[in-house]
Amino acid sequence: xxxxAPASLPAPPYYxxxxxxxxxxxxxxxxDRAERMLELAAGQPGFLGVDSAxxxxxxxxxxxxxKDEESIAAWRSHAEHALTRTHGREHWYASFSVHVAKxxxxxxxxRPEDL
Amino acid sequence: xxxxAPASLPAPPYYxxxxxxxxxxxxxxxxDRAERMLELAAGQPGFLGVDSAxxxxxxxxxxxxxKDEESIAAWRSHAEHALTRTHGREHWYASFSVHVAKxxxxxxxxRPEDL
Numbered sequence: 001x002x003x004x005a006p007a008s009l010p011a012p013p014y015y016x017x018x019x020x021x022x023x024x025x026x027x028x029x030x031x032d033r034a035e036r037m038l039e040l041a042a043g044q045p046g047f048l049g050v051d052s053a054x055x056x057x058x059x060x061x062x063x064x065x066x067k068d069e070e071s072i073a074a075w076r077s078h079a080e081h082a083l084t085r086t087h088g089r090e091h092w093y094a095s096f097s098v099h100v101a102k103x104x105x106x107x108x109x110x111r112p113e114d115l
Numbered sequence: 116x117x118x119x120a121p122a123s124l125p126a127p128p129y130y131x132x133x134x135x136x137x138x139x140x141x142x143x144x145x146x147d148r149a150e151r152m153l154e155l156a157a158g159q160p161g162f163l164g165v166d167s168a169x170x171x172x173x174x175x176x177x178x179x180x181x182k183d184e185e186s187i188a189a190w191r192s193h194a195e196h197a198l199t200r201t202h203g204r205e206h207w208y209a210s211f212s213v214h215v216a217k218x219x220x221x222x223x224x225x226r227p228e229d230l
Contacts, residue, residue, distance in 0.1 A: 004174050006135040006212035016133060016216050018178055020121040020166045020223075051135045053168040053176045059119050061168045061176040063133055063214075089224070097121035097223030099178075101131050101216035108135075108212030109204070 005110050007049030007065060012103045014048055015066045021096035023058045028091045033084055040080060046071020058094075065103070072100065120225050122164030122180060127218045129163055130181045136211035138173045143206045148199055155195060161186020173209075180218070187215065 023030070041047055046067035054060030066072045075081060089096075138145070156162055161182035169175030181187045190196060204211075 004137050004172055005210045006137070006174075009212075012214075016131070016214055018131060018133065020178070022119050022121070051174065051176055053170045053174050055168045056171070057119055059121075059166065059168050061166055061178060063135070063176060063178075095120045095223070095225045097124075097221060097225075099131055099180075099218045099221045101218040103214045103216040106212060106214045108210070110210045110212075 006108065007051050008110065009049050009065055009106060012106055014103050015069060015072055016099075016101050016103050017064045017066065017072060018099040018101065019062045019064075019096065020099075021060050021062075021092075022094045023054070023060065024092060024094050030092050033087070037081065037084055040078070041075060044071065044075045044078070046074070069100075121223065122166050123225065124164050124180055124221060127221055129218050130184060130187055131214075131216050131218050132179045132181065132187060133214040133216065134177045134179075134211065135214075136175050136177075136207075137209045138169075138175065139207060139209050145203075145207050148202070152196060152199055155193070156190060159186065159190045159193070161189070184215075 038050060038052070041050065041064060048065040048067060050062065050064040052060070052062040066075070153165060153167070156165065156179060163180040163182060165177065165179040167175070167177040181190070
């Protein structure tokens with residue numbers, strides 16, 4: 001799986017937004033919108049990277065990394081993102097939580113072919 | 116899915132440890148050890164909660180929440196956890212990253228039956 005690896009990031013400090021959610025039953029247009037949101041986020045100022053996983057039981061975690069609080073606030077107020085969040089609360093998620101956290105340290109290993 | 120929901124947590128500040136990994140091929144005893152680590156972590160002082168998801172493509176994210184840096188350090192130095200980490204680096208993970216971050220704010224919604 002050479003194209004799959006945790007996001008490569010600069011040295012801390014920066015911010016992480018941890019979005020944890022449980023999906024409702026049914027697709028309801030989720031996949032296309034989720035993909036669009038990832039593309040849109042990746043083009044925002046201050047976006048550093050993102051990792052996302054969802055288990056077969058329906059619980060998913062998406063962690064996006066941002067340069068600073070200003071870039072998180074700007075992404076949060078992006079019109080299309082705001083509309084999609086409202087739609088998501090009504091149609092896609094049985095429950096969710098958001099944690100905004102300042103990354104103080106980071107470590108790990110990536111295989112050389114992923115760098 | 117009434118038994119699945121993001122972890123319920125106290126008011127910030129507290130800490131999040133974001134562990135993002137890509138599994139190697141094969142089980143290699145991973146499932147039993149991962150379950151044991153979750154049980155062991157849940158019994159540590161300062162443990163607040165955990166959420167975990169792994170996609171079919173092999174990328175997984177586990178976010179554990181802790182009262183303070185001291186409780187993270189104590190869990191990190193727990194003998195059985197340290198041994199299991201070493202084993203994991205050699206056998207289970209093609210790559211991983213760890214981000215230690217101070218949660219500054221949190222919000223979301225849980226259905227009443229999950230509270």
